[in-house]
Amino acid sequence: MNAIESRVDSTSVSFCNVTFTYTHPGQNDSILVWLALPEAWNGRFQGVGGGGWVTGYPTEMVPAILRGYAAVSTDGGHDGFSQPADQWAQVSPGNVDLYVLQNFASVALNDMTVFGKQLTESYYGKPIKNSYWSGCSTGGRQGLMMAQRYPNAYDGILATAPGNYWAELLPSFFWPQWIMKQIGYFPPQCELDAITAAAINACDELDGIKDNIIGLTGACNFDPSTVVGQPYACGEVKGIISDKAALIANSTWTGSVSLEGKLQWPGIAPGAPLSGRANTTCDAYGHNCTGVPFSVSTEWLRLFVEKDPAFDPYNYSHAEWDRAVHASVQQYDSIIGTSDPDLTDFKSAGGKMITWHGMADQLIPFNQTVRYYNQVLGLDAEASDFYRFFAAPGVDHCSGGIGAQPTDPLAALIAWVENGEIPQTLAANRTVNGSNWEHDLCLYPLASIYKGGDPAVASSYQCE
Ligand SMILES: *[C@@H]1O[C@H](CO)[C@@H](O)[C@H](O)[C@H]1NC(C)=O
Ligand SMILES: *[C@@H]1O[C@H](CO)[C@@H](O)[C@H](O)[C@H]1NC(C)=O
Ligand SMILES: *[C@@H]1O[C@H](CO)[C@@H](O)[C@H](O)[C@H]1NC(C)=O
Ligand SMILES: *[C@@H]1O[C@H](CO)[C@@H](O)[C@H](O)[C@H]1NC(C)=O
Ligand SMILES: *[C@@H]1O[C@H](CO)[C@@H](O)[C@H](O)[C@H]1NC(C)=O
Ligand SMILES: *[C@@H]1O[C@H](CO)[C@@H](O)[C@H](O)[C@H]1NC(C)=O
Ligand SMILES: *[C@@H]1O[C@H](CO)[C@@H](O)[C@H](O)[C@H]1NC(C)=O
Ligand SMILES: *[C@@H]1O[C@H](CO)[C@@H](O)[C@H](O)[C@H]1NC(C)=O
Ligand SMILES: *[C@@H]1O[C@H](CO)[C@@H](O)[C@H](O)[C@H]1NC(C)=O
Numbered sequence: 001m002n003a004i005e006s007r008v009d010s011t012s013v014s015f016c017n018v019t020f021t022y023t024h025p026g027q028n029d030s031i032l033v034w035l036a037l038p039e040a041w042n043g044r045f046q047g048v049g050g051g052g053w054v055t056g057y058p059t060e061m062v063p064a065i066l067r068g069y070a071a072v073s074t075d076g077g078h079d080g081f082s083q084p085a086d087q088w089a090q091v092s093p094g095n096v097d098l099y100v101l102q103n104f105a106s107v108a109l110n111d112m113t114v115f116g117k118q119l120t121e122s123y124y125g126k127p128i129k130n131s132y133w134s135g136c137s138t139g140g141r142q143g144l145m146m147a148q149r150y151p152n153a154y155d156g157i158l159a160t161a162p163g164n165y166w167a168e169l170l171p172s173f174f175w176p177q178w179i180m181k182q183i184g185y186f187p188p189q190c191e192l193d194a195i196t197a198a199a200i201n202a203c204d205e206l207d208g209i210k211d212n213i214i215g216l217t218g219a220c221n222f223d224p225s226t227v228v229g230q231p232y233a234c235g236e237v238k239g240i241i242s243d244k245a246a247l248i249a250n251s252t253w254t255g256s257v258s259l260e261g262k263l264q265w266p267g268i269a270p271g272a273p274l275s276g277r278a279n280t281t282c283d284a285y286g287h288n289c290t291g292v293p294f295s296v297s298t299e300w301l302r303l304f305v306e307k308d309p310a311f312d313p314y315n316y317s318h319a320e321w322d323r324a325v326h327a328s329v330q331q332y333d334s335i336i337g338t339s340d341p342d343l344t345d346f347k348s349a350g351g352k353m354i355t356w357h358g359m360a361d362q363l364i365p366f367n368q369t370v371r372y373y374n375q376v377l378g379l380d381a382e383a384s385d386f387y388r389f390f391a392a393p394g395v396d397h398c399s400g401g402i403g404a405q406p407t408d409p410l411a412a413l414i415a416w417v418e419n420g421e422i423p424q425t426l427a428a429n430r431t432v433n434g435s436n437w438e439h440d441l442c443l444y445p446l447a448s449i450y451k452g453g454d455p456a457v458a459s460s461y462q463c464e
Contacts, residue, residue, distance in 0.1 A: 013065060013068075015039060016123065017035075017036055018036075019032065019034050020035075024107075030077060031077040031108050033073075034073045035070070035112075035116050035119055036065045036072075038070070041070060044068075044130050044414075045128045045130070046133070047113050047134070047153075047154065048060050048061045048071055048134060049109075049134065049135020049139020050139055050142070051135075051136065052137070053296060054081050055075055055078070055103070055138075056075065056139075060073060061073050069132075072112045074108050076104045077099070077104075078103075084295075086309055088100055094308070095307070096304055102335055104336070105145065105336035105338070106145050106150075106335075109142050109145065110149070113154070117131065130417055130418060131154045131155050132154060133146050133156070133157040133158060134158045136162075136398035136399075137160075137161055137163050138163050139159075140160045140161050141162045141164045142159075142338075143162065143353070144157075144159050144162050147387075148340045148343065149340075151349045151351060155351060156414065157413075158354050158413050160356055160398060161355075161357045161361055161364050161397055162338070162355060162364070165338070165368055167328045167337045168264070168265045168325070169368065170296065171297065171301060171325050172256050172264065173293070173294045174301060174313055175265075176252040176277045177277070178314065180248055183248075185244040186280045188237050188280065188282045189274075189279070189280060190239075191232050191242070192245060192248065192249060193232075194227070194232035194241055195245060196272075198222070198230075199214070199224070199249075202220070203217075203219070203222055203270065206219050206220065207393070208449050208450035208451065211402075211455070212394075213403050214269065214271035217271060217359050217366065217393075220270050225246045228242065238286070252268060253268065253269065254266075255365070256321075258318075266365045266367040268363075269361075269365070272359070272360040272366075272396065274362070275362065276397065277294065277363070279291070298313055301313040301324060306324070341378065341379050346386070347383075351386060352417050353386065353413075355389045355390070356390040356426055357369040357390075358392045359392060359393045360395055360396050360401045360403060361397045369389060373389040388423055388443055389443070390426045390442065391444055392405065394430075402430065404428035404430040404441070405428055405429070406426045407428060412426055423443075427439075428440070428441050436456070437455065437456040437457075438457060448463055449462050
């Protein structure tokens, strides 16, 4: 292990920037760790997660450093930030680099935590008060992995919009693209946006307030075939909503289905932008469109499932698709699935965990967090004593969308871990017509219902 120590000043805080690389002898890996030790230390340690193929990245550490955490992150032994997966996924043609995958999935996360804690305590000459994980998407999956596999590593875990069930999730991103190829129609986004707008219009008021947000996605039974034939227009792009576009929207919401008609993996909720999964690019008039798949998904299918960089996932027959979905789970779930609902050890260690997930997440289905949380509750009916899941209506993947975003979920986690304050709701806010609206995100399975009065204040809503 080589440690290069340097003192740098960021714009507003001074911290000791430690970077080092290490290897697992015999595995031919080289893993980089970033550790930031602020001068004004708050006594806490924070593991910072990544996104997509990125195990972790220094810029993601900045919020933690600014708030006085000793913060750690790692590249996991591959460059998921600037290199396509083709550069690091295989050790040789046809051979997946399973050590890279394992480091990305779990091992490097625990390593950085062990090293990071040791160096932090020796640098300050004091024990760490409490340790926290924070991450969204891949970072959320990593948080769940820490709870499942390294239950003593963190006292508190913030696992936002987690990309767990990786082996099922990664193929499922591609499903709408595959459907478009099957039916021979790649719609302009304007046509799909019109269907989303119609779904929002139909289901908006189920939660008692017309605010362009579907608060009760599970109760939204909008049938896209009802808007077939209606006009859509976005500048030069105009036309009539087609039955094929309705089918694409329905498939994106329903999720992937096997040849026998069995649901393989849930889709995204109606109201979420369809452009994450059913993206296309067209000419200026919305003609001659081609599919734009989420690259992490096609890389997964090409390099990990098929082990053939030249493979084209649009080429799957339905039977081959089913085989690929099965192969993905069969070969990789135990490495990176992060699907284990048994959190007994995390609970025994005294850990606390919060997940919040945007209901308008265009990439990772809100419903898969519902599934995971229900599985956890299925094993331990009292799991909400240590693990709480909050739904964020109208929020997209990790952030964005017009819904209220949690203002400081990490602070809620700290209050739970350090002061025993159990979060009943998560404070959130949004800008509506230029003014600030405050909301309380509800603990799943409760949903926020407008009860009348000033819609900008949280007390006008109830979780029920
Ligand atoms: C180890 O990794 C390096 C760089 O990735 C590569 O050039 C080398 O061939 C690898 N060695 C073995 C024994 O696989
Ligand atoms: C610490 O230094 C490394 C090497 O110069 C740099 O890549 C990294 O961004 C720095 N860390 C932070 C948190 O700024
Ligand atoms: C925002 O303002 C517009 C125009 O006055 C109004 O139609 C709309 O209902 C307002 N939005 C909400 C959520 O109140
Ligand atoms: C989620 O799953 C439930 C059943 O588990 C289903 O009723 C619902 O339609 C799904 N979709 C959404 C967006 O909640
Ligand atoms: C949507 O897809 C589901 C599953 O394939 C199907 O059962 C349902 O009939 C479809 N709905 C519409 C409106 O196409
Ligand atoms: C959709 O594809 C276009 C064209 O490649 C791209 O610019 C855009 O960022 C994509 N949108 C999403 C949500 O991925
Ligand atoms: C459609 O796009 C292809 C590839 O970009 C191009 O070769 C072709 O000329 C386009 N066709 C029309 C009708 O614009
Ligand atoms: C996809 O299928 C077509 C037609 O069967 C074939 O010509 C083409 O080579 C395939 N492409 C790839 C990348 O497998
Ligand atoms: C939410 O409130 C915080 C202050 O509590 C403010 O900084 C932020 O801009 C608000 N966000 C929105 C979207 O209004």
